[in-house]
Amino acid sequence: MNTVASKEKSFIGKSIQRREDHRLLTGEGQYLDDMKFQNLHHVAFFRSPHAHAEIKDINIEYANQLDGVKAIFTGEDLYKANVDCLPLMSQVYSGVKERENPEVKPQFQRALAYERVRHVGEAIAAVVASSRAVAEDALDLIEVEYEKLNVVVDPKNALDKSSPLLFEEWGDNSAVSYTVQAGNVNQAIKNADYVLKESFKVNRQSGNPIETRGVLVNWDYRLNSLSMWSSTQMPHRLQKFISDCLHLPENQIHVIVPDVGGGFGPKALIYPEEIAMAYMAQTLKIPMKWVEDRLEHMMSTAHSRDQLHEIEVGVGRDGMILGLRDKFLLDTGAYNLYGINTSYNTASHLPGPYRIPSYECEAKVVATNKVPCSQYRGAGRPEAVYIMDRVIDLIARELNEDPAEIRYKNLIHAEEMPYDTGRLYKDGQPMIYDTGDYQDCFRKALEEIKYSEYKKLQPEYWHQGRYIGLGLSSYIEGTGQGPHEGCQIIIDSYGDIVCMLSTASQGQGHETTWAQICADHLGVNMDQVRVISGDTNIVQYGSGTYGSRSAVVGGSAISLAAKRVSDKAKKMASHLLKVSEQDLEIENGRVFVGEIPDRGYSYGELAQWLQPNKIPYGMDIEPGLKAEEYFLPETTTYSNGVHAAIVEVDIETGFFDILNYVVVHDAGKIINPVIADGQTLGGVAQGIGGTIYEEIVYDEKGQLLTGTYMDYLLPTASEIPNISSTHMESPSPRNPLGVKGLGESGAISPPACLSNAVEDALQPFQIKLNKLPLSPQYIWEMIHQREKN
Ligand code: MCN
Known part of the structure; x- marks a missing residue:
């Protein structure tokens, strides 16, 4: 590849191999763990074994006596030193405040828990020692006296009057609540020829970058300032959080992000450990490092998804959607780190690329005694698309129509662009889709997956005893805000x-x-x-x-x-x-x-x-x-795309193979097609993992049952099929490059697309798959329940 610019040549739009x-x-x-420092000390965190308890006493005397231990800090130390709680990550922008006026409860997360722990894995104390091994040995010598409290684990119970409260100050366990509205949904449903009611469950997942979180801190005596290396996705936000919590001027905090082995959303949050490390370095004025181990990752890095939806849809005889009402619960775990962000992504994205004249979505974000649940690639959008595209397939089934037809006729037309959805985006601006030909994109995906050919073959497959199905999903993604x-x-x-x-x-x-x-x-x-x-x-x-x-x-x-x-x-x-x-x-x-x-x-x-x-x-x-x-973009740009997959289900075991996976997407002007392809494929792979294999599970006491890769299954290369990715380009007028984002898009459609495909394959059994993950056990049980009835 020639990398010399001339008038005729432009690098933008060329598939240049990644130079890094x-x-x-x-x-x-x-990477952070490669960095060498003289006199480097190591930190290990003491974490709560209980999901909800009062901390009555902490004895660090024996741990302190261990050779190599430099210092031990507890929540009380930080509280007395006036280290503030971590602030909420996102604000409610004025448009949303005026129109939807969400109730957002204050955030009380501390760098080290003080007086109360609210989830298994919450950090209570930190040991600074000459090596990680010594620091971990010292953890075993810390004695904590707890008084166990009742726990709330199931989000469905969180708002019950009898549920234990995570924060008495809140008065209940509702962290955030609001309703997004456009049009008159009651009327639309009343006028409808058909009304569909369904419930859906989206599994709790963990981000799992190859490199876990990590922090290295040093106090610079010469500059009288703090240097922090972190594998964060947000260096400036981290600087500001440290400044706010420690009351240290921003100019005295230097945050550096070295090479990072994956973030995927969970690292776009600021964590207690980062604040605790900053405080300890400021106090001890020595370099120190903490790198999260995998168990810590599962029990202290934010999870994501975990939503329960109840929908009601009014449909005309012609298959056109007239109105949709959704009520959902998002289980945010013990601390609501990102305010309305993730839930609002779901609420605002749910109608997606479809023209839905009346829409109402009631979002309730509830606190439970689990790891905080926030964003992971897609951040609320895969959930939205899962609900909407399952609904389209269920409408088709109800009307005995082809799901592709129902989808196509409900898609917004190119001539309607820019399309005003009547909703607001979380930035408080009207949610107006900028550009894109959703129907053309859809036609292209049908062509790529050979839809008509497949339709002809499917009855023959069933005749042969093969359960082969095709699933579709169409999304939009608000990007680049x-x-x-x-x-x-x-x-x-x-x-x-x-x-x-x-x-x-x-x-x-x-x-x-x-x-x-x-x-x-x-x-x-x-x-x-x-x-x-x-x-x-x-x-x-x-x-x-x-x-x-x-x-x-x-x-x-x-x-x-x-x-x-x-x-x-x-x-x-x-x-x-x-x-x-x-x-x-x-x-x-x-x-x-x-x-x-x-x-x-x-x-x-x-x-x-x-x-x-x-x-x-x-x-x-x-x-x-x-x-x-x-x-600063004037407002959000909206990417769109279509996923199509063909699967074959083994009805004896409930396993299914993905025979073909096609993505057609439009992210405006593409800067580098080969990088865009890589982003898409990586996203789809993560989407496949979250759809089929991955699920964080807690028992009724709030104990994490999936803390290792023996229990939390991740797909490997052999589970990921060949994925084709085609770019269409509808440049955005909202930025000088005409680009739209695409880093998350691959992960958005797999849950809907694969659920629709498996359900299609199993048409002879007439089952509904409204729950994720699509584990073999779940599919097998659904088939066999059907056979029994
Ligand atoms: N790009 C392009 N043409 C476009 C848009 C983007 O060529 N029209 C290129 C960009 O220049 C960039 C890449 O694609 O190199 C992704 O760009 P963008 O969509 O702007 O996303 P971000 O760079 O902001 O990355 C964030 C996004 C998110 S939110 C998650 S989660 C995610 C993702 O990117 N995490 C990732 N992709 C990831 N990929 C890797 N390898 N690791 C992660 O942690």
Whole structure:
């Protein structure tokens, strides 16, 4: 691949191999655990064995006497030191506040639990020692006296008057509640020819990046400031949280994100351990490290999904949906970390790409004695799409129609774009889909999966005793929302270009795609651009890599910063060449007079002229060929897509194989198709895992039963079929690049698509699969229950 820019050539849109991969695949990655420090100490956390208990007493005397133990901190120490509770992650934006006025209870999560523990695995104390082994040995010597409290585990009981309360201050276990409304759903259902009522359950899942969470902290005596390396998805948010909890100025906190082995959403939260580590480093002023082990990951890193839905849908005789009412419970566990965020993603995305004139969704987020439950790739959207696309199949079944027909006729038409859904997005802005041809995308997916051919063959398969089925699912995804991300570009006198971003990468290929955008906008060779990101000292403000937003928000910030740098280069060149800036062009890293290419300067030469001692006398220009710019999207961009799968079910065992999996999606202008493919395939693989294998299970006492990979099943490569991915491109007018996000999209449709496929295969048994995961046991039981009746 030629990586030299010219007028005709653009890097954006080309399948350029990920430049970071060689480093990462040959052991040259720099992950948190690779970092070396003199006098490095190690931390282990003492965690609650109970789901709900009062802490009566903590005895650290014996643990403190162990050789190698430097210090032990308890919740009481931090409480007395005035370390504040972690703030809520997201605010309720004004539009939503005025229209839906959600009730959001305050957040009381502490860096180390004080007086009360509310889930198994909650950190109570931290040991700082010469090695992790010593720190863990010391944990065994800590004695805690508890008074056990009643627990609430089942979200269905959480709001009962008789349920124990997690926070007396709240008065009940409702963390968040609100209703999203558009149109008159009562009337729509009254007028309908058919009314469908169904319940659905979405399983609780865990994120499971290869690299677990980790934190390394050091106190810098010279700068009198704290440095923290964290595998977080949100360096600037982490900086602000530490500042808020410890009352330490933001300028005295430097957060750096090294290479990260996956985040997938759970690392887009700020955790108690990060705050505790910051406090301990500030107190002891020595470097120390904590890397979560896998059991800790399962019992202390946020879970996700875990929703129960009750829907009522009114449908006309022609199969058109007239109104849909949904009531759902999201089990947020012991602490509601992200306010309305995940539940609102579900509530606002549920109607998806379908035209639903009347819609009402009552969301209740309830607290239980489990690990906090927040976001994981898709963050509330896979749940929404699962409900909606199951509903479409169930309507088709009720009317004895083809699900593809019902889906197609209910899809929003291209001529209706921009399409106002009548709802608000969580940013408080009207939810108006920007661009996309949903029906065309759908037709393309039917073509790719050979729908008509399959339809003809299916009866024959049944005749042969084979249970083969096809499932479809169509989604939209709100991507690229604010707040700002920033980019700073600096070109030095060698012409070396550094493109610095406020976002951090966890494996999304940012080093490559940011270089593509930067090179195109500066008119340079891509290899000249070095990309640095995830460091609060290089760009002052930023939010993080989540919500498939980095390409839209960070990418656009690059284009703005590059424009300012090239404008500045032109200004300098125009002064030196004594021509107007309008007569100058930029190509291959040179600014030159359009008609006389030999008359010009390279970026490096211009950067030399922009050094403080070289700027021509009297010229009104700041030193340095550099710029820092921030981009704030006016509102969200909406990606869309269709998944189609063919499965074969073994009715003796309940297992099923995925014979074919097709994705057709539209994320606006694609920066790098091969990276977009990788993102899609990775997302689908995680979606398949969450649909078939993965489920976090608790017993009635709130004990985690799935703390290891013997109990919590993850798919391996052999369970993932070949997945084809086709891009359609409807550029968004809402950002300078025309892009929409795609990092989560692959994970959004598999639950719906595979459930529909398995149910289709099992048509002869007339069963309904309204629960996830689609484990062999569940499928087998459903078949056999049917056979018994
Ligand atoms: N891209 C593109 N063309 C577009 C949009 C995006 O080529 N039209 C490229 C981007 O330049 C970027 C990648 O695709 O390299 C993903 O971009 P984007 O959709 O903006 O998503 P983010 O970069 O913000 O990444 C977040 C998203 C989320 S929310 C989760 S969860 C997730 C995901 O990305 N976690 C991941 N993908 C992941 N991939 C890896 N390897 N590891 C994770 O933890």
